[in-house]
Amino acid sequence: MTLAERPLASTQLSRSETVEHALRREIVLGTLSPGAALRELDLAQRFKCAQGTIREALMRLSEDGLVSRRARRDTHVAQASPTDAGELLRIRHGIECRAAAGVVAGCDDALLRDLDLRLQAMRVAALQGDEYGLLEQDCGFHLRLFAAAAMPVVEPVLFRCLVHTQRFKILNTTPESRDLLATAERHGSIIQALESRDTDTLARALSHHITTIVDFGPAVFTPDQDVP
Known part of the structure; x- marks a missing residue:
């Protein structure tokens, strides 16, 4: 779920949406710094969920340009270029x-x-x-x-x-x-x-x-x- 889609009142989120929202918050606020590696196995252990759930969340974050994903390589938090x-x-x-x-x-x-x-x-x-x-x-x-x-x-x-x-x-x-x-x-x-x-x-x-x-x-x- 994107920032734009979140309603005024709280709603039930899917597991991947919950992970996505938590990671999005940390990326936007700088808790996860630009360039930080995001490993699916580590995140799955952190959020106590399957790696497939993590992959879904990271794919949506990638679509918004907040993370950079490359085949057979770790995902990284996107840079924040002034340009x-x-x-x-x-x-x-x-x-x-x-x-x-x-x-x-x-x-x-x-x-x-x-x-x-x-x-x-x-x-x-x-x-x-x-x-x-x-x-x-x-x-x-x-x-x-x-x-x-x-x-x-x-x-x-x-x-x-x-x-x-x-x-x-x-x-x-x-x-x-x-x-x-x-x-x-x-x-x-x-x-x-x-x-x-x-x-x-x-x-x-x-x-x-x-x-x-x-x-x-x-x-x-x-x-x-x-x-x-």
């Missing part, structure tokens, strides 16, 4: 900002309600000091917003951009510089912009949100970054 991360952030900026018109056209009460629920969940995670839980809801917020533009083929691209830029931010900033509650509250302006039902207002809000990511966005974008 890759910067380009993914630019791609994310283009995808989300250009989708503003479609999001406004597809906006309804259900979308606004879902976004508000995601924001509330982010606030709870922040107050509990649950950074990964906050990231899950952050990712879900942006994907739910983008879904209103009805571009399902592009959604997996945005998902990868979100996951890898979140991971890069964590690996390259200090905990003291990451105010979890402030991260949650930054999404309120996006909801307010969407409520205006104005495409330019929403695009500007999304652009500001993306280009001002702590210690990351300002290094990638110029202060006068234009909205595509």
